[in-house]
Amino acid sequence: MALQKSIFYCWREALAEGIGTFILVFAGTGAVMVNQISGGAVTHLGVSFVFGAVVAALIYTMGHLSGAHFNPAVTLGFWVSGYFPKYKILPYILAQCIGAFAGSTVLLIALGSVAKLGATLPLNGNWSQSFVLETILTFILMLVILGSGLDRRAHIGFAGLAIGLTVGMEATLMGPITGASMNPARSFGPALVAGIWQHHWVYWVAPILGAQLAVLVYRQLSQGFQDIK
Template identity: 75%
Template structure:
């Protein structure tokens, strides 16, 4: 019995550590690119920053998804839980690990680069919080729909989830980053906000992504017949 409990603890510890490390790398690379772009007077460019965010997400999915599921995002963790693919007792540890990793990344960036470009914090363009709330909601809905369709549905081609999700993050950062910061991730927004002490409209970068991800769960549950294979769903319906 003790051996079983020890194995469960080690497994949970490994998952939580992977989430913290993965979110650290995501924020370190992504917001680091924002800061270096400012320091280098635009050498990276906005499209370059978008590429960094998308590429690091893809790389982390392939590196750590087999350990923790590669959430790296409180909105994604909550969505996995409500969809029935994630246990309730690990929701809070995952979210705390993600936030801790993001804060650690922003802290190291502050120590190494200084207070530059608001630490890469996400801020609504012209303080238009309503516009950014709507857009962050839609962006996270799209991202979560791609995650569910490419990463969880058994009918999806295997091995392409990282590419699909990374491309989605990069694409959305490219076309909406100048308006909202294209966070889609409360932890990604929390790290720079806390370390740089930039809290303007920070609440929307929690509420909009979480609600958007939840709507994606509801939508994909309907499209996939409650996350079952379409063939299986049709067989079950024919027997009723």
């Protein structure tokens, strides 16, 4: 009943989150799949660019509708920071996961079972390495989100560019090692549709931990978030 009530009050925002996450997974993991189908025509750098570009585009498109989270770790980070209401958490995360699942399903139908549908896996099964790196990557991403998107002192209109560039940079840097997910929903969609669950927990725990650490740090930098108001 509580879930139904919370969805009723924020269904438009949740729908925007679902659509946005669908587009993110469709474009980003789609680029991974097309890169394999085309024999590397997209390239790793191209895949990284697609992820960064689609994130930037979605922030400018959906930011005024839902806040443009598209990421459970970001949603939880905003909640802990005090800038997101508790009753929206579950609808947002459910919408993000459903959107990711839908994106991977469409890709499976359209392109077939290639490139593991863009599933994120630790290189050589080294989950501890991926755990540390995913935590750091998400820490950096969340710090940029807070500084460019939440802090009112930041230059207006540049949040999407800053966040998109950060995603693209981190995907270029660590994509071959961890998949550079930084987003539990992005990892969940391909894992569910492809049935690839090895070390999947890493891509939930590490991003959430990294985002929470960024909130703690930015809280100190902004005097308990007082400076950003």
